[in-house]
Amino acid sequence: MYTLSKWKATPALTAATFFLGAMILLCTFATGAMAAEKFPLYPCIQPNVHFWEQVYSRYTTRQGILHDIDNLSQVYSIIDLVDPKIPGATAINNARISSKKEQLKNILTRLGNGQPPRTAEERRIASLFHKQPRSAFHKAKDNFRFQLGQKDRFHEGVIRSGKYLAQFQKIFTAHRLPVELAYLPHVESSFNPKAYSKAGAAGLWQFTRSTGKDYMNINQLVDERYDPYLATQAAARLLKENYAALQSWPLAITAYNYGKAGMMRALKEHGSYVNIFNSYDQGYFKFASRNFYAEFVAATRVAKRWEKHPNLVPEKPEATFTLRLKEDTPITRLRTTFGLNHEQFIRLNPALQKPVISGQHPVPKGALVRLPAKARAKESRVAFINPPKSPAIKMPSKLAAPRGSSGVRYSMN
Known part of the structure; x- marks a missing residue:
């Protein structure tokens, strides 16, 4: 091993050694600090996080962003769109987007062919490719993507989140x-418990039917993906399993979108989140999966800023309690027992499906029924596995469960 005492200490060598040592210490400190963070902001994802912060906090659904699909710092154009409620809006907006894409392709083709920029817009686009070869222009013309702004939707989601966030955090x-x-639903659904995607993902946490069945009751009578609290319990279990397998929150969160098995294969091949982000491109690991963690970081940052805004008035939580049915029970009997109208009962129990809501089938045995915290039972024709234990909830003695019943069946939400 060599020591500095054996070297000839010239000024140039001393300066170089100092610089090298300082850089090693800086990199070591930065790597160690990031490793200690649960949700690190890696340098490689900073442009993506910034891009999604702009999507969530600057551009509304009346604006679209044309950008490079790989390098999100390369934003080519912001497109103004008409209100989607206006008749013919879809056709108008599609025409505007197509026209802008064609215009951009023409500019990139000209620049790639070596022609100098003629307009301010062309000069701005050319500046995005500073010191890059002309081939980069030709590659870019087939590599851009349209992203709709989300500011207004995100703002509505922050308002809605006030109803759920504290309980989700618990x-x-x-x-x-x-x-x-607990901020992940900002990415998945904007805290809309009725959200449903073209891929069949449902509810506030956007579980697919196949994945959801591993954690919730999903059938023709009950779909617990639509119950915000039950779905959150399921999401917590899924994320916990992801983390146990991957030992990294960036990987565990990405696996929420891409799947645990896929992320385990990617981790085995590439060794770290950063390497996966930079190099992995197999199967369904495309733009959405690659950006999912960056979106989560951006959404969390934007939401926390807006929560502090003095003019934002979030929805208030609703005090409720839950009971689990001991037997099939008609929905009308439940409503009559607790003095609720049909709309109230359905709003509190969004997991119930059409056959139950319409009265064609009773609320099935074992289903969790959510009721207002101040509910009072007016009769004793409903059997629960466990009766309420809160002194504030008065129930007739005949509703008490027989001795030997087990299971935690009472919870406040």
């Missing part, structure tokens, strides 16, 4: 998970 705390995970 659920994640109970599972010994970071409370920041």
Whole structure:
């Protein structure tokens, strides 16, 4: 091993050694600091996080962003769109987007052919490719993507989140998970419990039917993906399993979108989140999966900023309690027992499906029924596995469960 005492200490060598040592210490400190963070902001994802912050906090659904699909710092154009409620808006907006894409392709083709920029817009686009070869222009013309702004939707989601966020954070705390995970629905559904995607993902946490069945009751009578609290319990379990397998929150969150098995294969091949982000491109690991963690970081940052805004008035949580049915029970009997109208009962129990809501089938045995915290039972024709234990909830003695019943069946939400 060599020591500095054996070297000839010239000024140039001393300066170089100092610089090299300082850089090593800086990199070591930065790597160690990021490793200690649950949700690190890696340098490689900073442009993507910035891009999604702009999507969530600057551009509305009346604006579209044309950008490079790989390098999100390369934003080519912002397109103004008409209100989607206006008749013919879809056709008008599609025409505007197509026209802008064609214009951009023409500019990139000209620049790639070596022609100098003629307009301010062409000069701006050319500046995005500073010191890059002309082939980069030709590659870019087939590599851009349209992203609709989300500011107004995101703002509405922050307002809606006030109804759920505190309880979601309690659920994640109970599972010994970071409370920041409660912000993930901003990416998935804008905290809309009725959200449904073309891919069949449903509810506030956007579970697909196949994945959801591993954690919830999903059938023709009950679909617990639509119950915000039950779905959050499911999401906590899924994320906990992801983390146990991957030992990294960036990977665990990405796996929420891409799948745990796929991320385990990617991790085995590439060794780290950063390498996966930079190099992995197999199967369904495309733009959405690659950006999912960056979106989560951006959404969390934007939401926390807006929560502090003095003019933002979030929805208030609703005090409820839940009971689990001991037997099939008609929905009309439940409503009559607790003095609720049809709309109230359905709003509190969004997991119930059409055959139950219409009265064609009773609420099935074992289903969790959510009721207002101040509900009072007016009769004793409903059997629960466990009766309420809160002194504030008065129930007739005949509703008490027989001795020997088991299971935690009472919870406040």
